[in-house]
Amino acid sequence: MTQETGLFIYGIVPSDVEPTPDAEGVGTPPAEVTAVRHGELAALVSEIGLEEPMGRPADLTAYESLLDGTAEVAPVLPVRFGTVVTGEDAVHDLLAAHHEQFADALTEFEDRIQFTVHGRFDEQEFIGELLAGNADAAALADQVRGRPEIESREQRIRLGEMISQAVELRREAENRAMIDAVDGLVVANAPRQPSHELDAVNVAFLVGADDEEEFVRAVEEFAEQRRDLIRMRLIGPLAPYDFVSAHQLVE
Known part of the structure; x- marks a missing residue:
């Protein structure tokens, strides 16, 4: 039986931000991190099984390492650990619904x-x-x-x-x-x-x-x-x- 998957959201960044090739997401083995873009924004995400247990120390470490590494080179808005949506359409909906707030916040955190x-x-x-x-x-x-x-x-x-x-x-x-x-x-x-x-x-x-x-x-x-x-x-x-x-x- 094929396991259903969703997208784990790490944070919101400007649309021109690319995950580094060695970026590792939550899960075992570590998942590939990608960016879902909408307008001026992007969400850093990785695929995760909806039945996969989450909250292990290694998962939190992966979450923080990705966000902290990103923050050193670009503004990032951390999303609450454990936020999972059904797919890219849901990510687009999130970015569209809060586009102005997220964009303003990213401007506020530039170089901070x-x-x-x-x-x-x-x-x-x-x-x-x-x-x-x-x-x-x-x-x-x-x-x-x-x-x-x-x-x-x-x-x-x-x-x-x-x-x-x-x-x-x-x-x-x-x-x-x-x-x-x-x-x-x-x-x-x-x-x-x-x-x-x-x-x-x-x-x-x-x-x-x-x-x-x-x-x-x-x-x-x-x-x-x-x-x-x-x-x-x-x-x-x-x-x-x-x-x-x-x-x-x-x-």
Whole structure:
């Protein structure tokens, strides 16, 4: 029995953008990526079996790699991961229905790219700093030190709550400080939800090509100032996932 297929849509690009010959799509084996064009727009797509399981780590990696690689050479509007349509006619319908919005957004993202700054507190350093500056927390730490967990459960819970609250407050401050540190070097910022209880910084930035080097230097300086307390990562360049609402139009 022949398996029914559809088209997996990765993103929207200007009509003159061509997938690279080595571009690999989702699926096993990796599917060939092609462009379906309509007017000034094109959609990057690949064929996929409608019954084929999707959402494996390799699929998400293929999706992100294709979009991030494209974003380095042309503006791209990421479409929500997992968007599959029945065929080229459906892609043409999508591009026709939202042609003006997509074209305007592509113009907006010309020569702009996303970077994400993610940092995580070093747990021992953070707790040490907290205990040194908070007498109540230090007293609780003394009360639980060396005692069985069952005997000091109440104190441990209270100490844990104090640490959690301190992390949250410090995280808000560090996110604000990160945004201030690159003020004037970015087009927009988008604070993100923490991905871990010890997250210190998690902010996406939309950066113009002319400001990219200075932006990276500013982030490196920010990280160096906090290197004993926060383990920082600069992720990018990326497609503008946090700044594009195009995916909402195809849900």
